[in-house]
Amino acid sequence: MNTDITASAKPEYPVLDRNPPFTRVVGNFSTLDYLRFVTITGVSVTVGYLSGIKPGIKGPSMVTGGLIGLMGGFMYAYQNSAGRIMGFFPNEDELGVFKVVWTH
Amino acid sequence: MFNLFLAVSPEIFIINATSILLIHGVVFSTSKKYDYPPLVSNVGWLGLLSVTIAHFFWNNLFRRDNFTYFCQILLLLSTAGTISMCFDSSEQERFDAFEFIVLIPLPTRSMLFMISAHDSIAMYLAIEPQSLCFYVIAASKRKSEFSTEAGSKYLILGAFPSGILLFGCSMIYGSTGATHFDQLAKILTGYEITGARSSGIFMGILFIAVGFLFKITAVPFRAAISLLTLYMWAPDIYEGSPTPVTAFLSIAPKISISANISRVSIYGSYGATLQQIFFFCSIASMILGALAAMAQTKVKRPLAHSSIGHVGYIRTGFSCGTIEGIQALLIGLFIYALMTIDAFAIVSALRQTRVKYIADLGALAKTNPISAITFSITMFSYAGIPPLAGFCSKFYLFFAALGCGAYFLAPVGVVTSVIGCWAAGRLPRVSQFGGPKAVLRAPFYYIRLAKRMFFDTPRTWILYEPMDRDKSLLLAMTSSFITSSFLYPSPLFSVTHQMALSSYL
Secondary structure (H helix, E strand, O other): OOOOOOOOOOOOOOOOOOOOOHHHHHHOOOHHHHHHHHHHHHHHHHHHHHHOOOOOOHHHHHHHHHHHHHHHHHHHHHHHHHHHHOOOOOOHHHHHHHHHHOOO | OHHHHHHHHHHHHHHHHHHHHHHHHHHHHOOOOOOOOOOHHHHHHHHHHHHHHHHOOOOOOOOOOHHHHHHHHHHHHHHHHHHHHHHHHHHHOOOOOOHHHHOOHHHHHHHHHHHHOOEHHHHHHHHHHHHHHHHHHHOOOOOOHHHHHHHHHHHHHHHHHHHHHHHHHHHHHHHHOOOEHHHHHHHHHHHHHHOOOOHHHHHHHHHHHHHHHHHOOOOOOOEOOOOOOOOEHHHHHHHHOOHHHHHHHHHHHHHHHHHHHHHHHHHOOOOHHHHHHHHHHHHHHHHHHHHHHOOOOEOHHHHHHHHHHHHHHHHHHHHHOOHHHHHHHHHHHHHHHHHHHHHHHHHHHHHOOOOOEHHHHHHHHHHOHHHHHHHHHHHHHHHOOOOOHHHHHHHHHHHHHHHOOOOOHHHHHHHHHHHHHOOOOOOHHHHHHOOOHHHHOOOOOHHHHHHHHHOOOOOOOOOOOOOOHHHHHHHHHHHHHHHHHHHOOHHHHHHHHHHHHHHHO
């Protein structure tokens, strides 16, 4: 089985880690990643609250929307961070950090 | 290894979001504390939110190719359009089952897998959950006999093509030992070069094609197995299902199955026999879709037949086996999705005032002229009248057919488009309307609907309720594209050209 996920799309930027572990990807979240995470979560909480007004379940609906937004926002931020480490996104900021922190 | 799952982030997200929505619906719809609230609109908005967030996961990096990217985005947009149709219609029809909303993202997830499937096992495993969800949502209106009948028919007759498809996959595996499309492409190319023949592979590909054509409601596979009854199952299912479900069934599986069959055709054997089968089914679908719709009296059934006919037009795209054909297929799918969302949004709004028959549309132009104009524009676009978007899609499809040498297919398509506009002259109607005008009032389905709305004397004065905001917004977006796309069509053409090229690389 071909587990090389770069088989179809080659990275266009310097590859810092072909298969970064979970902790490294989360640790590499940038300000923009956190902003995306918070925005998606915030919008989801708002949609959940507003859609819960009519049936009278504002609180629980807000929580459900928040859960969906939390999951979606985290996955989106994770995807962007992993993409930068794996060389699919512009990663100039990571080049400097990785050289300093993860150089053997 | 964990990073491998990044490639299927959208599907994982939709599965998790759907599970959260289901738990939310079950817990709070049965909650005494909140007085057993109706949750259709609440779950609907959260479902729409989930589908919208799923759009963000497309960075076109972990996907197979741009072709997959385009089809999946189109599928998600169609799903979002369908969910937005459900909000008000479920309240008006007193259809309080939030599970219905949850059951729309679930087959969407399966269809996303199906579009990106590159292996026959993955393809089949994606088709089955999609089909199961369709059977259930077709019968979701439990108090309606028609809905139950639609679901039962879909279940019984959907199992048959699934079996045929699986049998075809097993025959190919038995003959080649391969299930991955890349491996099959190498093996089949070797067969072509050496000139060898394998009846097992040929029959397998034939069975797969038949299974797919059945799923896509292609003629002659849309008929019931029994030759004695010979009634068509697809229009019955579309009529019996709730209107947003009919819209979903008309659009979403066509996108996913067209994408998958194109991939199988490109990577698998695209011999002359398979092409001839596809051409025959395209011609038959176009002809029967045009003729069968003429005899209909209900509003939904002509649209169902029209959907079948349009799939015949769209199928000419991948029947050609060229890049232009795939590009025409993508253009056709995009425009077809928008037209169908537009048409069914209006039908859904009309159903709220108990409009079921074409004869009930007589007062629409007088009481709600904007809806009547929008519906007429959509029908003219379906008919392929320039300069609307439907004309552009048919134009490119027929050009692609001519480019690959299918000189018979293009004229048949043009003639069937004209039949959709032209008078059929049904004699029993003469006595009803009387005089020389009877011939002009003879049934024809696209322009007939416009004629009924604007020119006929209403037989029943139905007061049409104003459309809700969600449908109005949806109609505004789709109608504006249908009417104004001819002014600047190049973005769609360049994007689809790029997507078509990627499917061959």
